[in-house]
Amino acid sequence: MTTPGDIMTTSTGTAAGAVVVDALAKSYGGPTAAMQDVTLDIAPGESVAIVGASGCGKSTLLRMVAGFERPTAGRVLVDGVPVTGPGPDRGVVFQDYGLFPWLTVRENIAYGLRQAGASRREAKESAAEHAELVGLSRFTEAYPHQLSGGMQQRVGIARVLALHPSVLLMDEPLGALDALTRRQMQDELAAIRRRVGTTIILVTHSIEEAVYLADRVVVMAGGASHGVPGHVREVVPVELGEHRDTTAPAFHALERRLETLVHAPLPATAAA
Numbered sequence: 001m002t003t004p005g006d007i008m009t010t011s012t013g014t015a016a017g018a019v020v021v022d023a024l025a026k027s028y029g030g031p032t033a034a035m036q037d038v039t040l041d042i043a044p045g046e047s048v049a050i051v052g053a054s055g056c057g058k059s060t061l062l063r064m065v066a067g068f069e070r071p072t073a074g075r076v077l078v079d080g081v082p083v084t085g086p087g088p089d090r091g092v093v094f095q096d097y098g099l100f101p102w103l104t105v106r107e108n109i110a111y112g113l114r115q116a117g118a119s120r121r122e123a124k125e126s127a128a129e130h131a132e133l134v135g136l137s138r139f140t141e142a143y144p145h146q147l148s149g150g151m152q153q154r155v156g157i158a159r160v161l162a163l164h165p166s167v168l169l170m171d172e173p174l175g176a177l178d179a180l181t182r183r184q185m186q187d188e189l190a191a192i193r194r195r196v197g198t199t200i201i202l203v204t205h206s207i208e209e210a211v212y213l214a215d216r217v218v219v220m221a222g223g224a225s226h227g228v229p230g231h232v233r234e235v236v237p238v239e240l241g242e243h244r245d246t247t248a249p250a251f252h253a254l255e256r257r258l259e260t261l262v263h264a265p266l267p268a269t270a271a272a
């Protein structure tokens with residue numbers, strides 16, 4: 001079995017985790033499509049945050065990459081392979097941890113591994129390694145209700161990472177946490193990312209979180225309820241190095257630029 005620090009490769013030996021979103025569209029049948037013509041090229045190991053006003057299609061995009069929903073048009077490719085449904089190459093972390101309350105931390109992390117065919121011993125060892133990766137070595141025998149929200153989400157992340165996805169998809173993973181825990185978990189996510197090197201696509205309402213964690217921030221706009229299909233307004237690179245200081249002037253300047261982009265009005269002609 002691979003360990004948390006291993007770099008994943010495809011069967012051709014190239015680094016895994018390349019995501020191509022190609023002219024993606026989704027309509028739920030209303031007068032305006034939820035999303036239209038969304039194209040993104042995400043490199044292996046890249047961390048991309050998706051931000052935008054409510055209803056612009058962030059979660060819809062993530063669900064289509066996850067394979068939970070089929071696009072109306074366009075396609076998603078992961079390492080060159082079209083996404084036709086959920087798959088082990090993509091791990092999904094949701095806001096509501098989704099842990100089994102009757103299983104311990106170790107059992108929760110091991111569960112997916114056992115389902116994927118790992119032996120009891122392999123699953124146990126890997127669960128212990130991944131509990132350590134997220135700083136929960138001392139809590140492997142605890143049950144979810146004995147843990148704080150932040151700790152439960154760490155279990156949720158460890159459980160997904162134990163399956164060694166080449167792409168980690170996260171929809172507001174820290175949204176249910178208080179501000180202080182959220183900040184700690186952002187540090188944790190940044191550290192995990194440096195260690196594991198998985199491609200990350202993160203949907204967040206927090207511009208600060210996006211600037212803190214991402215290599216690029218995708219700003220989406222529009223949405224069915226705005227009368228304009230959801231679309232990519234701009235993709236902004238975050239060139240602030242590996243260890244970021246949220247109090248630095250350059251950090252604030254980028255936050256302000258992104259806030260302005262997120263809240264910019266839709267073109268009058270398009271919205272008409």
Ligand SMILES: Nc1ncnc2c1ncn2[C@@H]1O[C@H](COP(=O)(O)OP(=O)(O)OP(=O)(O)O)[C@@H](O)[C@H]1O
Pocket residue numbers: 028034052053054055056057058059060061223224225230
């Ligand atoms: N299952 C569904 N059936 C019908 N409409 C849907 C469905 N899921 C999403 N939509 C619509 O698609 C649009 C995009 O929704 P989505 O949840 O992707 O937006 P979002 O940017 O993630 O929003 P938020 O920031 O509020 O979570 C919205 O207008 C929403 O009402």
